[in-house]
Amino acid sequence: MSLHASQLRTLSARRVFRALLMAGGTSRADLARATHLSAVTVGKIVDEMLGRGLVREEETQPPGGSQSRGGTMGRPPRTLHLGGKRRFLAVELGVRRTQVAWVGIDGTPLLPIQSFPTPESVSDWRTKLAEMRLTFDGHADRMLLSLPGVFDAERGELICSPNLPWSEGRQLLEAAADAGGAPVIAVQEIQALALGHRASGRAADSFVLVDFGDGVGGAVMTGGELLHSPLPLCGELGHTGVHGNRRRCACGAVGCLETLVSRQGLLQSFQAASGSKAASWDDLRERVQRHGAEAWLLPSLDAAGSVLAGAINLLGIQSLVLTGDLPGLHPDIGRILTERAVQHSLIGRFGKLDGEVAPRRRIQGLITAAEDYLLQPEA
Numbered sequence: 177m178s179l180h181a182s183q184l185r186t187l188s189a190r191r192v193f194r195a196l197l198m199a200g201g202t203s204r205a206d207l208a209r210a211t212h213l214s215a216v217t218v219g220k221i222v223d224e225m226l227g228r229g230l231v232r233e234e235e236t237q238p239p240g241g242s243q244s245r246g247g248t249m250g251r252p253p254r255t256l257h258l259g260g261k262r263r264f265l266a267v268e269l270g271v272r273r274t275q276v277a278w279v280g281i282d283g284t285p286l287l288p289i290q291s292f293p294t295p296e297s298v299s300d301w302r303t304k305l306a307e308m309r310l311t312f313d314g315h316a317d318r319m320l321l322s323l324p325g326v327f328d329a330e331r332g333e334l335i336c337s338p339n340l341p342w343s344e345g346r347q348l349l350e351a352a353a354d355a356g357g358a359p360v361i362a363v364q365e366i367q368a369l370a371l372g373h374r375a376s377g378r379a380a381d382s383f384v385l386v387d388f389g390d391g392v393g394g395a396v397m398t399g400g401e402l403l404h405s406p407l408p409l410c411g412e413l414g415h416t417g418v419h420g421n422r423r424r425c426a427c428g429a430v431g432c433l434e435t436l437v438s439r440q441g442l443l444q445s446f447q448a449a450s451g452s453k454a455a456s457w458d459d460l461r462e463r464v465q466r467h468g469a470e471a472w473l474l475p476s477l478d479a480a481g482s483v484l485a486g487a488i489n490l491l492g493i494q495s496l497v498l499t500g501d502l503p504g505l506h507p508d509i510g511r512i513l514t515e516r517a518v519q520h521s522l523i524g525r526f527g528k529l530d531g532e533v534a535p536r537r538r539i540q541g542l543i544t545a546a547e548d549y550l551l552q553p554e555a
């Protein structure tokens with residue numbers, strides 16, 4: 177297979193952009209090393225990015241003197257940073273709250289991140305979002321939007337959102353563009369987390385990321401790229417049936433894993449175990465922080481481990497990344513989930529499964545989702 181020159185250029189530009197996002201500040205020589213591209217190719221891409229105001233170059237004083245490192249003799253070394261005047265409105269539509277951040281091209285929030293309780297209609301959401309946008313002074317280049325549920329990126333349509341049924345269809349994206357005053361680049365929320373994890377620079381080339389929040393879902397990174405499936409249904413681990421579980425799920429099925437290990441599912445089990453219907457998420461968190469994974473929680477962790485093992489067995493990936501509320505409750509929980517996944521998967525018989533609890537890096541993921549827009553050659 178031969179790649180067209182413009183495809184090659186796009187692939188190389190993505191590598192440079194991702195390396196810059198990962199490194200924070202770096203030199204041209206280090207960029208060439210990190211991307212395995214020639215110094216000439218890196219130079220061309222960087223010059224183009226400089227010309228378009230995506231990158232800024234600063235002279236750096238090397239520690240302990242004026243001896244230059246790398247570059248031409250006598251010329252002080254320069255550090256490249258993603259920068260410039262582009263501004264994005266990064267919006268995370270969550271089941272309980274919608275978070276809004278005003279960010280630069282490197283994903284750094286330029287003002288304190290704000291949020292509002294997610295309302296129950298598209299029009300109320302549009303109104304709230306438009307109000308919040310006005311508190312950020314300036315024009316957004318694009319709105320970067322993360323969405324829960326099953327999102328068809330090709331058609332710009334939210335096909336199914338069990339926890340936010342009002343958001344289904346195309347109206348949400350139209351409302352977002354209207355409220356944000358900018359075109360929208362939308363990404364499914366767990367895919368945004370996987371992109372963000374990749375951007376951290378700490379990720380394996382291939383990993384399965386599973387997030388436990390108001391819903392439970394996964395995303396698969398293979399060979400450094402998101403796995404794309406024929407249907408826009410990928411990583412929906414939360415809607416896998418668990419034997420013996422009679423809880424009804426918002427998707428309409430009975431027994432989904434999500435009803436056990438989402439926030440609501442965990443709270444339901446905790447309330448039943450503690451005999452208090454009034455017990456809150458804060459009560460639950462305090463209890464788990466103090467006592468670790470107790471008997472009321474272990475069967476749910478075991479069920480989650482089995483489902484994770486199914487994914488690991490299918491994909492042949494040995495790096496598991498856990499994010500969100502459940503693994504954040506106590507350090508033991510990530511370990512137990514990984515142990516259960518090892519116990520139930522074939523890799524556990526003869527190989528090694530690396531389990532890691534990681535923070536959610538959704539804004540960095542959203543920035544990565546905008547890379548092709550930012551890097552496309554100007555018409």
Ligand SMILES: [Zn+2]
Pocket residue numbers: 414415416425426427428429432434
């Ligand atoms: Zn379900």
